[in-house]
Amino acid sequence: MAGFNILKHRLVPEHVILSEEEKKKLLEKYNIDEKQLPKILVRDPVVKAIGAKPGDVIKIIRKNELVGEVVYYRLVVKE
Amino acid sequence: MIENIKFGLLSPQMIKKMSAAEITKTEIYDADGFPVEGGLMDPKLGVIDPGLRCRTCGERMGNCPGHFGHIELVKPVVHILYTKTIYNILRVVCHDCGRVISKKPLVGKSKRTCPYCGAEVKTVKFEKPYIYKLDGKTLNPQELREILEKIPDEDLSKLGIKGGRPEWLVLTVLPVPPVTMRPSITLETGERSEDDLTHKLVDIVRINKLLNENILSGAPDFIIDDLWELLQYHVATYFDNEVSGLPQARHRSGRPLKTLAQRLKTKEGRFRHNLTGKRVNFSARTVISPDPMISINEVGVPLMVAKELTIPVMIREENLDEMRKLVLNADRWPGANYVIRPDGKRKKITRENAEEIAKELSPGYIVERHLQNGDIVLFNRQPSLHRMSIMAHRVRVTPWRTFTLNLCVCPPYNADFDGDEMNLHVPQTIEAQAEAEILMEVQHHIRSPRFGGPIIGCEQDHISGCFLLTKKDTFLERSKAFQILCEIGMRPGIDFTLPKKNKISGKDVFSMLIPKNINTEFKAKACRGCEKCRKEKCPYDAYVVVKNGKLVCGVIDSKAIGREKGKLLSLVEKFCGTEEAHKFLDRVSQLGIRYLDHRGFTCGLDDYDIPEENLQDIRKYIEKTKQRVNKLIEKYYANEIEILPGRTAKESLEAHILAELKGVLSYAEKLVLENLPKSDSLVMSQSGARGSLVNLIQISTCVGQETLLGERIHRGYRKRVLSHFNWNELSPEAHGFVKSSYKSGLNVYEFFFDVMNGREGLMDKSLRTKHSGYMERRLMNALQDLKVEYDFTVRDGRKVIVQFVPGEDGIDPAKSDWGEIDVENILLNTI
Ligand SMILES: [Mg+2]
Ligand SMILES: [Zn+2]
Numbered sequence: 001m002a003g004f005n006i007l008k009h010r011l012v013p014e015h016v017i018l019s020e021e022e023k024k025k026l027l028e029k030y031n032i033d034e035k036q037l038p039k040i041l042v043r044d045p046v047v048k049a050i051g052a053k054p055g056d057v058i059k060i061i062r063k064n065e066l067v068g069e070v071v072y073y074r075l076v077v078k079e
Numbered sequence: 080m081i082e083n084i085k086f087g088l089l090s091p092q093m094i095k096k097m098s099a100a101e102i103t104k105t106e107i108y109d110a111d112g113f114p115v116e117g118g119l120m121d122p123k124l125g126v127i128d129p130g131l132r133c134r135t136c137g138e139r140m141g142n143c144p145g146h147f148g149h150i151e152l153v154k155p156v157v158h159i160l161y162t163k164t165i166y167n168i169l170r171v172v173c174h175d176c177g178r179v180i181s182k183k184p185l186v187g188k189s190k191r192t193c194p195y196c197g198a199e200v201k202t203v204k205f206e207k208p209y210i211y212k213l214d215g216k217t218l219n220p221q222e223l224r225e226i227l228e229k230i231p232d233e234d235l236s237k238l239g240i241k242g243g244r245p246e247w248l249v250l251t252v253l254p255v256p257p258v259t260m261r262p263s264i265t266l267e268t269g270e271r272s273e274d275d276l277t278h279k280l281v282d283i284v285r286i287n288k289l290l291n292e293n294i295l296s297g298a299p300d301f302i303i304d305d306l307w308e309l310l311q312y313h314v315a316t317y318f319d320n321e322v323s324g325l326p327q328a329r330h331r332s333g334r335p336l337k338t339l340a341q342r343l344k345t346k347e348g349r350f351r352h353n354l355t356g357k358r359v360n361f362s363a364r365t366v367i368s369p370d371p372m373i374s375i376n377e378v379g380v381p382l383m384v385a386k387e388l389t390i391p392v393m394i395r396e397e398n399l400d401e402m403r404k405l406v407l408n409a410d411r412w413p414g415a416n417y418v419i420r421p422d423g424k425r426k427k428i429t430r431e432n433a434e435e436i437a438k439e440l441s442p443g444y445i446v447e448r449h450l451q452n453g454d455i456v457l458f459n460r461q462p463s464l465h466r467m468s469i470m471a472h473r474v475r476v477t478p479w480r481t482f483t484l485n486l487c488v489c490p491p492y493n494a495d496f497d498g499d500e501m502n503l504h505v506p507q508t509i510e511a512q513a514e515a516e517i518l519m520e521v522q523h524h525i526r527s528p529r530f531g532g533p534i535i536g537c538e539q540d541h542i543s544g545c546f547l548l549t550k551k552d553t554f555l556e557r558s559k560a561f562q563i564l565c566e567i568g569m570r571p572g573i574d575f576t577l578p579k580k581n582k583i584s585g586k587d588v589f590s591m592l593i594p595k596n597i598n599t600e601f602k603a604k605a606c607r608g609c610e611k612c613r614k615e616k617c618p619y620d621a622y623v624v625v626k627n628g629k630l631v632c633g634v635i636d637s638k639a640i641g642r643e644k645g646k647l648l649s650l651v652e653k654f655c656g657t658e659e660a661h662k663f664l665d666r667v668s669q670l671g672i673r674y675l676d677h678r679g680f681t682c683g684l685d686d687y688d689i690p691e692e693n694l695q696d697i698r699k700y701i702e703k704t705k706q707r708v709n710k711l712i713e714k715y716y717a718n719e720i721e722i723l724p725g726r727t728a729k730e731s732l733e734a735h736i737l738a739e740l741k742g743v744l745s746y747a748e749k750l751v752l753e754n755l756p757k758s759d760s761l762v763m764s765q766s767g768a769r770g771s772l773v774n775l776i777q778i779s780t781c782v783g784q785e786t787l788l789g790e791r792i793h794r795g796y797r798k799r800v801l802s803h804f805n806w807n808e809l810s811p812e813a814h815g816f817v818k819s820s821y822k823s824g825l826n827v828y829e830f831f832f833d834v835m836n837g838r839e840g841l842m843d844k845s846l847r848t849k850h851s852g853y854m855e856r857r858l859m860n861a862l863q864d865l866k867v868e869y870d871f872t873v874r875d876g877r878k879v880i881v882q883f884v885p886g887e888d889g890i891d892p893a894k895s896d897w898g899e900i901d902v903e904n905i906l907l908n909t910i
């Protein structure tokens with residue numbers, strides 16, 4: 001299994017780390033602070049694979065049969 | 080006013096401080112029947128006798144809230160509801176100095192020492208219900224309490240304890256609840272019967288006293304330990320009489336006592352029974368029965384009920400005369416039961432004082448008038464599993480004794496008429512009435528939010544009727560068409576205009592009901608899924624085309640107007656609105672019934688007569704199948720059976736046999752479709768009104784293989800299912816193949832197999848409903864505070880985002896077409 005890249009698996013949607021600027025915009029858009037975002041653990045395999053750190057916000061772009069693409073955001077948190 | 084409520088433990092000092100009396104005596108009443116001071120009914124604990132005044136607060140019964148007392152326990156005992164907490168604390172503190180020494184509980188035998196005092200850390204074991212062992216030595220509650228006392232205050236936050244001391248978990252003082260929450264009842268015989276809690280408290284006081292006497296007289300340790308243990312038992316069962324590992328405390332009659340936890344827990348407990356669920360006024364309940372001629376949003380209300388339920392009406396200049404008439408009618412419907420004068424005085428209206436009150440009536444008075452036709456009420460059937468279980472209906476007062484409802488609204492309520500009862504509630508304020516009308520009326524719930532199709536639609540005879548009416552060769556005399564349309568409440572020249580012909584086709588009659596702006600094309604139920612659909616030229620008339628509200632071709636069946644599938648109904652709801660859909664549904668369902676009235680509709684045994692030669696065919700086919708199965712069995716014994724992946728030889732054989740025997744049904748299917756006489760039974764099945772093709776086959780031709788858990792039937796006696804067969808017989812009939820039809824009758828063992836199958840279905844159904852009911856409850860509790868906010872995010876009660884787009888696709892299923900967006904029909908109807 002050496003060299004197996006989970007990011008290439010067809011069931012793993014695209015994960016992108018938001019820049020500080022984008023994160024600020026997101027929180028402004030929904031008028032929330034980061035505690036109100038859905039969470040994801042740092043030890044999550046995808047988080048490890050893309051190298052996100054606690055405090056980062058990850059944008060998850062999921063494929064959807066009906067509407068094409070759906071975006072979802074998660075805040076990386078420590079345990 | 081209550082500003083806040085804090086939940087926590089009471090300290091012994093606090094218990095004593097709030098106590099009005101110490102309880103030390105085991106007697107409750109003296110020889111004269113008066114409560115003993117220091118007994119469990121001490122008059123200082125509150126009053127439960129009307130007329131007496133409280134010894135503590137001086138108030139009478141009803142105003143005195145009751146007052147707590149207390150019992151000083153001679154020896155401490157563990158609080159049974161906190162045994163787990165005590166265990167968890169014990170595992171993380173040093174048993175010598177009380178400091179918190181480990182973040183995580185110690186696992187197994189570790190020879191660690193306390194970093195504060197150097198003492199070796201002992202292993203803690205907890206044995207249900209309340210025994211703690213340190214390195215195998217049992218701790219008594221006294222020693223346990225001493226360890227907890229040692230924990231310094233600054234370590235408490237690490238243990239998650241806020242406000243309070245851990246040693247309070249081991250009780251030294253027991254609060255005695257006021258008599259008001261455990262009143263005694265005087266029976267007709269004059270005997271007093273005490274509450275279960277009082278019984279339990281007497282036990283505690285008794286053992287406590289006995290223990291004290293024994294300690295004072297210097298009794299041997301084992302006697303004291305026994306009594307101590309007994310005290311612990313009584314205090315434990317006083318809190319919770321269903322602790323695992325403890326025998327239940329019982330009443331003299333053998334009934335287990337209902338102690339504190341039992342009062343609160345379960346469906347019958349204080350929370351679910353008394354606080355979450357309450358009885359209501361302005362409601363009625365009776366048996367339901369069907370009435371196909373009332374509208375779907377109406378409910379037939381018995382006169383008796385209508386005269387009992389009232390709506391308050393504020394009198395204005397404008398309605399003074401009308402209300403005066405109602406008051407004069409008094410208890411003759413439509414009348415009124417009460418008037419409320421501007422000063423708030425209520426007066427019952429009787430035939431005697433009606434005239435007097437009517438004269439007095441003026442603006443500002445409120446009249447509680449009878450329920451009248453057209454009033455809005457809420458109608459409900461339990462279990463209320465979804466929002467369609469309570470809908471608003473219009474009242475129609477009837478002279479009968481049951482609530483009546485239109486058959487189309489049975490599915491959302493899941494109602495039938497085998498004795499079902501339903502509830503009716505009358506909203507009292509105009510605000511409530513308006514809300515019910517706007518949000519809850521039946522027509523707003525035609526499309527189910529569960530699957531995005533109509534959950535309220537045509538049923539059974541409605542579909543059979545429309546199917547027969549709209550068949551290719553159905554023509555009506557002009558007068559008859561006219562009559563039928565008038566019968567269903569359509570006005571000639573306004574709601575319909577018949578084509579200028581003498582013979583009117585059924586399709587044209589049906590077209591009169593379709594709103595003019597409807598355009599659609601879809602496949603009917605009769606569609607055989609031909610390789611190349613010939614659309615309008617479909618030989619089975621199974622391609623429905625509606626152009627500008629005219630049915631051009633195709634037959635109307637369950638796919639057009641039926642519940643869950645009705646495309647046409649769905650379309651009318653979507654493009655013409657709920658009111659139009661309401662009218663459409665009323666008319667279509669009545670049209671079906673009216674047409675059947677004129678045509679006649681019957682089914683009988685001869686509907687299932689298949690020509691003898693075809694029955695011969697099927698018998699021959701079964702014989703051939705049996706031979707093939709026998710060959711398979713021979714192959715199996717010769718170890719030549721084709722093994723299927725992941726199966727043993729035996730399992731493979733079973734799979735092969737099952738496949739062979741299922742072939743019989745598909746053969747029968749073709750046979751039945753071609754040879755069953757044209758009958759009304761067939762109409763029901765073809766139109767999707769009721770009954771499936773399988774039902775027809777099983778009645779007329781052959782019941783086929785009975786299965787248990789998806790396999791042939793194997794369970795029964797040793798080596799065989801029934802004693803009619805040989806040991807280890809593998810033949811079709813020995814394992815549940817029924818070659819008879821229901822009409823020809825089953826032989827003994829076939830009947831037994833059929834019943835086995837039937838029983839499985841029955842058990843399955845009853846177990847599933849129980850299961851799904853509980854799942855529903857849990858789901859509701861988990862999801863009830865999720866809400867779609869104005870920015871279209873789904874958030875919970877803390878406003879934490881759960882979804883950024885509702886349902887991940889932003890589609891409201893209650894406004895969708897079966898969960899999707901039907902672009903084709905939107906284009907067809909808007910361009
Ligand atoms: Mg029933
Ligand atoms: Zn009092």
Ligand SMILES: [Zn+2]
Nearest residue numbers: 173176193196
């Ligand atoms: Zn220590």
Ligand SMILES: [Zn+2]
Nearest residue numbers: 606607609612
């Ligand atoms: Zn077709």
